[in-house]
Amino acid sequence: MRDKSWPELVGIQVKSVLQLKNVHKAFSGVPALAGVDAALPENSYISLLGPSGSGKTTLLRVIAGFEQPDGGEILFAGQRIDGVPPHERGIGFVFQNFALFPHLSVAENIAFGLENRAVDPVTDTRVVAAKVRDIIGLVGLSGLEGRAVTQISGGQKQRVALARTLVTEPSMVLLDEPLGALDANLRTRMRGELRTIRERCGVTFLHVTGSETEALAMGDTVLVLDRGRIAQSADAGTLYGRPASADVARFLNCYNIFSGAISDDAFESPVGRLALGGAQQKSGEPAYAIRYDRVAIRPLHASAAGDEVRIEASFVASEYSGAAINSFFTLDDGRVFEVETHLSHAAPETFEEKARYALVWKREDALVFV
Amino acid sequence: MNASGIKLGLGLYTMLFIVFLYGPLAVLAILSFQTGPEGGPQFPIIEWSTYWYKHLFGLTPPSRIAPLPIEQALIRSLTLAVMTMIVSTVLGVTAAQAFRKKFRGSGVVFYLIVLGMMVPGVLVGLGMALVANTLGVDRHWWGTAFVLHVVYTFPFAFLVMLAIFNRFDPSVEEAAWSLGVTPTRTFRKITFPLIFPGVLSAMLFAFTLSYDEFSRTLFASGRDLTLPLAIYGTFSVEVHPNVFAFGVLTTLFSFALLGTYAVLMGLSVRRARRMAIQEDT
């Protein structure tokens, strides 16, 4: 995890640029947002993570003013903005499909907001040209100024969309899966660039993504949206290490999760009694979670030490992903159990298909939701 | 059937299609070069001449055949077509824009609009004449007939624009709003340029439909005739090849109109390409 100075740790009270209070929105009776509460700190990078259909796009569109909320309050820079039309909000929006103006060139796309906005339009063409030149340099589009936007690559379109928004100097930019349309290589490169560009402009980015790695890598703060509610709001380290509920842990895609119930000193799970001893987390639904990379694979005859938990499972397959191997096992109840082994810790072992192994972890490494 | 057989069949079909499409026109064009004033509107061509074209413009010595009484009618029809085109296109664009958002009763309003092109023209024309009589309103080509032309062509413009807006990506408008641009200015600078090819098509529809509208105009236009009515009127006396000469000229005019449409259409498409070419050189 990245080192960061999470303001609350240092004890600084940051001003929040955007506050959402109990925001509701339903589409023909089906709730998409079911009471969203959040406060987004100024000058920071915030990722909004959630599974498909959890209401991420709806939330961004409500903040931008493209959709009206059914209830609740939205405060932007201390002012209530629900009911204010989108063009008076001063909030930038970067669309997943970029939504560039197809009849304008790259430079004209970027200059459009400056020249045409209702408040304080820039009429001096030299000032416009200078600003456009600066922002084109910032996002790395030099040389493409006169090109039609239908004649540039996906990554370049992404930069035009960003430049077009940033040049109008909004205090907040909403990005709806801005990297979703790019290929994997470019996506990784753009992650770093987005962070750098944001730091130089000093604006708040609210970046929607369905990818947990992207959310964790980019956000100073990560908001997790689940079924129209904010399930957790934390920095990446906290979120990864201490998810607030079994559902959040499930989205992070790095925990094996058992449902069941607590009895005395153990967790009654479908695969047997798992001894307690680790951190306990208050949440609605009892569950037992163990991170993929905290589990060791041992031969069946090996027994567990006193502070360890041991279950048995049969090996299915492994998957190499660069620095780690992910091994998949089936438990006795048929469910899949995943183990991540970092290759710096151990040479890759080969396991026999359908053979049974012991899976062992330290009691204190497990996270128990009560 | 083998591939060359299919080809032959399709070729034959296309030939027939072209013959039926252009055959009448060709006959018209050939007969318009009949000699005058003694030559009639039938084969064989006694002698090739441009007599009837000159006759149209009053350039021939006076004869027993009167010049076509269509000069005023032509001006009327053109004016009416332009008026109809402007009003129907504006109505069509704004109505289609309104239909982008679902509103209560939108289904009913849709069918009410489309009805204008479905109901038989003779009935509407007759109905308009009756209404005008009852209300004591005079019938004129620029009044009662104009209203009927709009009612008739507006649905076409509306449907064209509806199809255009169906394929229109509304997120470019939202992008403009989020840059601080008002919805009105966004429509002018973003939406309109993008739907312009559709607007051109709507204009073309409205103009041509109004220009040769007959049945509605017949009852609703009153004393002063429009071009189709005037031409029809000449048939009831005696047909001379000057009508054919006129037919050729109006066809040429239609081609010119289509040409203008194609050029304007091409310009809006080529704009993007031109920018790309400048970039490459």
Ligand SMILES: Nc1ncnc2c1ncn2[C@@H]1O[C@H](COP(=O)(O)OP(=O)(O)OP(=O)(O)O)[C@@H](O)[C@H]1O
């Ligand atoms: N315009 C709409 N009309 C009706 N229902 C809608 C509309 N927009 C969204 N919904 C519904 O609201 C819910 C949330 O949708 P939303 O688009 O916000 O999800 P999302 O989190 O952005 O998903 P994804 O990751 O797939 O983009 C979904 O159940 C969706 O079907």
Ligand SMILES: [Mg+2]
């Ligand atoms: Mg979405």
